Amino acid sequence: MAIRVVMPKLSDTMTEGVVIQWHKHEGDRVESGDTLAEIETDKAVMDLEAFGSGTLRKILVPDQSTVPAGQLIAVIAAPDEDITPLLAEAGKAPQPTAQPTTPPSATPTPKPRGPTAQPPSDLATKPPAVEVKASPLARRMAEEAGLDLAMITPTGPGGRVVKEDVEQALAARKAAPAAAVPAYEARPMSQIRKTIARKMIQSKAPVPHFYVTNEIDMERALTMKAELADRQAPIKVTITDMIVRALAITLTRFSQFNASFQDDAIRYHQSIHIGVAGLIVPVIRDCQRKGLIQIAEEARLLFERAKTRRLQPDEYTGATFSLSNLGMEDVEHFSAIITPPEAAVLAIGKIAQRPVVVDGRVAVRRRMMTTISCDHRVVDGLQAAKFLQALKHELEEPTGLLLP
């Protein structure tokens, strides 16, 4: 019985993925669980494993191809099995002579992995021609404006270019100075960049943001961090870990910030899952049940895997609150965009020595600016101020972070 190998759909937002490199070749014997290829989804790079055993009879897309989720990309079958119907279904011309031995020309040439190892021309090479999906209106608008649909970033479902996308493209074109030489280089976006683009546009327009900022004295937290570093040799607790723990405590009290505005109702989540933003947002789950050390340990593992893009889908989805820390990048303070359907996101600036008045005298203290961005449909300014006060208290009197 032939086994279909398809581009897996690994998250709700995933519409397409990239086959980075095949690890098996046509004709190879594969066992269930073997890694067939490396694929890049909109969140991570993952191994694509075989669901059954047999011979890898046909590879339908070469390395570095972008493929819609669900599309057939390879076939595993018995060596003598007729797989032409499957291939025909995939829209490829079935080869009447199809045998386990494949013509050499079809054998994929293994390429070194990683974008840096690729010749630059590969960047411009388009994936195998996929017809651009667009709404009829967007199609007409693009045609009238002389825009290439393929160059417009789609935000509609299934990667459909919709009216708004064309309008964006038109606005961008207007903004760009008219010149004989193109003022830009159009580069295909990575899967992750596409997802972020889509997510963020879904946030800023429909979600009414507001922002509240305050400053937190981090002296005691830093002292505690240093003491912990001495005691817990194998696990290094970071300021981020401490903020996550402080957030967990604060969110337990202010459940309205651990919420989503969805379908005209506000959902208050039972669990606190905190996403810690980078390009990918690893999610530390059930923070309300975890102590500082456990958080620190989990965070370290997640960040390591995120760095190598080895996160599993459930490790980067489902956050109920997000934290974005740009302190290490020398940022004073900033505001973040909420990731729907979350109700808020906390932005952290750098910890800097600042002059402050303590007991009537000017003193130098290490302090940190925090800004919370909130969905105004869910919470109000006063609540946000109270929330920040509570968070400030947890970090300025950090002993509580150690309590179970």
Added chain:
Amino acid sequence: MSPAELLELYRQMLLIRRFEEKCAEMYALAKIGGFCHLYIGEEAVAVGAIAALRPDDYVLSAYRDHGHCLAKGSDPKRVMAELFGKQTGLCKGKGGSMHLYDIERRFMGGYAIVGGHIALAAGVAFGLTYQQQDQVVLCFFGEGAVPTGVFHEAMNIAALWKLPVLFLCENNRYGMGTPVERASAIYDIAQTAHAYNMGHSTIDGMDVLAVRDAVGRIVTEMRLTPRPYFLEARTYRFMGHSMSDPAHGHYRTKAEIDEHKKRDPILLFGQQLISRGVAGADQLKAIDAAMQTVVQEAVDFADQSPPTAPDELLTDVLAP
């Protein structure tokens, strides 16, 4: 009745007979399509009943309607042209065999949903009463329509509101292949009228004079005192239910048909005319020949008429 009137009845029955025979022939030649239900054997009912009406009285019929339409005075040419689906047909070829209409002659249509038109007949009578006119409505239907719901609704309404409509049941014994005793709980169909406190009687539908006399009496009374009446005419069809089925088969024998053919209404009436001295055999033969000519002319006319114009497809859906 004057000899001329009697001969006119004979002429009309023969016209229908020859017309229907020609229809069978034309159907076989595929000049006529669809369903085609012939009236052969039942001519005395239509001719006798309609002869008792005034020209401005109204007639409605079911799907076996060629005879009623011709008896009401429609031009055989235009009836045949209708069956041929021609522009010159009564309804420009949009009605067909089961839906003949000739409003000028107050022939208000043939209807092919069994029982459905009986309520319409009551409605026409209601409309006449509403406008204080003295015409009556004659509604033909087969005994197969009597068990339908709408028949009973219409009977009740007509009796309740005293509408001048004569419900004339042509009991030809078979609703397609089902004999009356297998379809109706009451064999004596006219008894149905008891339920609506309505006058009723049963007559020999093979005797054109009996039909004419009965309808004449009923209609005269109805014009003086508007109220409906139920008349059952016992008759018999000599052909199959339609052109698509044989005259006899599992449901009835050839012997049964032959027995009834001995009481062929045209045969009976011809013998009567001769025995009463109204006409000689030669004269009757001459009428027959004349009718054959009329029917042939109708076929020629239909044949030569242009097919209905294609743009007629979309006209006559809505009145302006």
Added chain:
Amino acid sequence: MPELLYREALNQALREEMRRDPRIFLMGEEVGFYNGAFKVSKGLLDEFGVRRVIDTPITEAGFTGVGIGAALVGLRPIIEMMTFNFAILALDQIVNNAVKIRYMSGGQLAVPIVIRGPGGPSRQLGAQHSQSLESLFCHIAGLSVVAPATPRDAKGLLKSAIRQNNPIIFIEGQELYSTKGDVPDGDYTIPIGRAEIKREGTDVTVIAWSKMLLLALRAAEQLARDGISAEVIDLRTLKPVDYDTLLGSVRKTGRAVIVEEGWEFCGLGAQIATDLYRRAFDAFDAPVERVTGYDVPMPYARHLEQQALPTAERVIEAVKKTLYR
């Protein structure tokens, strides 16, 4: 402009038309002495007498057939269905006689008949008394179907229906009888076959009729608070559909949501969606969304009944879907 109940507006239309033309009569169950099951014919018996306001036995097929027969000899009947649920009993008369006689007779006859009465689901009346059947009638070639939503439209459209010369199904909203609205004084008509934009907007076209218009307007109000501008069109005449108005709106908004209370499958909304696509394919930025009743018989229990029918929330959801939000 005086404010009238929907039922009063209909009553005015009947009264004024019957005064105008003696060929018009009203026939149906309980229209006379009982003053109408929903009091639409209140007082008409007193003014016009038993000759023109005629109580019938419970015989929908019978009295509908009688009405059609009367129309064949020059009268202008108005046949009241106590509710449209019972019109199913008269379907043969309507489908096979009323709308076909003109055609079958090659134009020799006309059937100017109005078949009117309340339709649409009503609170907890259960499966047989609570349903929308307009799509069923819309399917019949030669039949016009009207379903006004406001008292003003009800009066103006009923007058037009009575004055035109063909069979017409006039569905009054059973739950609209007690709604109020401004109704111009005296004689006026609203043409058959004209939709009306009941609320202007730019982002999405919401098409509705009868009671669903009120739902669509409620949804539009809520959408406005989210910054979404919905144009709400009251179809008013369901057949023939006023495509000019619909297309004009859709070409402006690029999106359409069709709200109907009846069942989804083969519902009028499906036809409208197809026609809009065919005539203005490149106007659409998103597929047409439909909000309909569920394809089940109407349950009795209130909470189940509410689930079976369209809600403002479902309309809002559909609108947002067309806006990719």
